Amino acid sequence: MSTGFFGDIGRIQFEGPNSTNPFAYRFYDPDEKVLGKRLEDHLRFAVCYWHSFIWPGTDPFGGQTFERPWFADTMEAAKLKANVAFELFSLLGVPYYCFHDADVRPEGATLTESIIRLHDIADTLEAKMHDTGIKLLWGTANLFSNRRYMAGAATNPDPEIFAYAAATVKACMDVTQRLGGENYVLWGGREGYETLLNTDMAQELDQLGRFLNLIVDYKHRSGFKGTILIEPKPQEPTKHQYDFDAATVYGFLKRYGLDKEVKLNLEQGHAILAGHSFEHELATAAALGIFGSIDMNRNDYQSGWDTDQFPNNPTEVALAYYEILKAGGFTTGGTNFDAKLRRQSLDPEDLVLAHVGAIDVCARGLKAAAKMVEDKALSSLVGARYAGWRGEEAQAILAGKRTLEEIAAHVTAWAVEPQPRSGKQEYLENIISRYV
Ligand code: XUL
Numbered sequence: 219m220s221t222g223f224f225g226d227i228g229r230i231q232f233e234g235p236n237s238t239n240p241f242a243y244r245f246y247d248p249d250e251k252v253l254g255k256r257l258e259d260h261l262r263f264a265v266c267y268w269h270s271f272i273w274p275g276t277d278p279f280g281g282q283t284f285e286r287p288w289f290a291d292t293m294e295a296a297k298l299k300a301n302v303a304f305e306l307f308s309l310l311g312v313p314y315y316c317f318h319d320a321d322v323r324p325e326g327a328t329l330t331e332s333i334i335r336l337h338d339i340a341d342t343l344e345a346k347m348h349d350t351g352i353k354l355l356w357g358t359a360n361l362f363s364n365r366r367y368m369a370g371a372a373t374n375p376d377p378e379i380f381a382y383a384a385a386t387v388k389a390c391m392d393v394t395q396r397l398g399g400e401n402y403v404l405w406g407g408r409e410g411y412e413t414l415l416n417t418d419m420a421q422e423l424d425q426l427g428r429f430l431n432l433i434v435d436y437k438h439r440s441g442f443k444g445t446i447l448i449e450p451k452p453q454e455p456t457k458h459q460y461d462f463d464a465a466t467v468y469g470f471l472k473r474y475g476l477d478k479e480v481k482l483n484l485e486q487g488h489a490i491l492a493g494h495s496f497e498h499e500l501a502t503a504a505a506l507g508i509f510g511s512i513d514m515n516r517n518d519y520q521s522g523w524d525t526d527q528f529p530n531n532p533t534e535v536a537l538a539y540y541e542i543l544k545a546g547g548f549t550t551g552g553t554n555f556d557a558k559l560r561r562q563s564l565d566p567e568d569l570v571l572a573h574v575g576a577i578d579v580c581a582r583g584l585k586a587a588a589k590m591v592e593d594k595a596l597s598s599l600v601g602a603r604y605a606g607w608r609g610e611e612a613q614a615i616l617a618g619k620r621t622l623e624e625i626a627a628h629v630t631a632w633a634v635e636p637q638p639r640s641g642k643q644e645y646l647e648n649i650i651s652r653y654v
């Protein structure tokens with residue numbers, strides 16, 4: 219039985235690019251074949267529980283703006299929330315959703331009570347998943363909201379907090395596994411410092427390395443088949459977070475022997491906060507072999523803050539999916555909208571419209587990117603740019619078969635100096651605008 223929250227809005231259908239119906243997809247036809255694969259299977263959309271159903275519309279100067287019938291700390295409210303959440307997922311026709319433990323159940327007086335409640339609500343989620351066919355892209359633990367985590371979870375100076383966080387993650391991994399989750403995400407919002415004056419950085423990094431090793435070890439023993447993902451973010455809430463960006467996390471994983479075990483969940487807004495573009499983060503992860511999944515929301519370029527807005531820039535989105543397609547596309551990962559409404563968007567239909575637009579811009583971007591891949595629009599030029607490295611001498615250098623002295627002797631024997639070639643940047647940028 220419907221909760222009636224979304225009124226008479228029916229299932230969103232694909233109507234094609236000429237449709238002016240705001241409740242229709244213009245670019246997202248899940249069954250459309252792109253590069254031999256259904257669009258739905260390329261994009262693997264997920265709706266997040268937290269911003270859509272938990273966030274009350276607060277900002278640093280103002281309180282709650284949203285009024286939702288499930289805003290209460292009871293199991294009854296949690297069940298109503300689950301019903302409405304699955305109504306949104308079904309309306310949109312997305313294949314996946316994601317949640318934190320704290321999103322789906324009210325916190326108990328003890329960890330044991332919290333875990334019992336988590337499994338209780340998982341019964342509801344399991345039944346809904348069974349009825350709708352909607353799957354869990356990833357589960358995660360909220361190790362940042364409660365005051366016990368104010369000085370970190372894994373990186374807390376107090377080992378009891380480390381242990382509490384570890385036990386919480388175990389419970390969340392168990393529930394994720396039970397619900398057939400395809401990934402488990404770790405975002406370390408408090409894993410960093412506020413001031414170096416009270417921080418032992420070497421100690422905290424070792425704690426974080428141990429924590430992650432415990433998780434990977436448990437994954438293998440518990441039989442969880444999903445991927446463990448770290449979500450980098452440079453700062454906010456802490457002044458500095460250890461999982462700063464893709465390159466930093468790679469160095470961390472290498473140091474603690476986890477580079478073959480853990481991949482990345484990359485978020486557009488976090489890339490911007492780190493001073494990168496999203497495509498830079500995607501390309502870095504792909505080059506290092508740790509690309510996993512994405513949170514496809516965007517930041518405001520003026521605010522310098524994690525504004526978590528729904529994506530709306532087709533060129534940016536196309537460039538992101540171009541990197542993802544080059545990396546071979548998603549395996550267990552997908553496109554999660556870690557995005558929230560603006561706080562003035564009060565109406566239930568705003569929640570639907572925000573996702574419709576985001577889904578459509580992603581479909582449009584992916585299709586443009588796929589066409590660029592298909593036409594080798596950029597790759598033929600990139601291939602030609604590096605052609606010299608396929609030569610015999612260059613291959614020998616790359617394979618470590620030449621010493622510095624040998625290379626020097628070789629170069630001094632040349633009759634002509636090497637000449638620079640154009641990088642063709644504007645030509646390539648013009649190609650992008652042709653596809654988008
Ligand atoms: C915070 C953020 C989180 C993670 C999951 O910036 O992105 O919502 O995606 O904890």
Ligand code: CO
Binds near residue numbers: 513556
């Ligand atoms: Co995120």
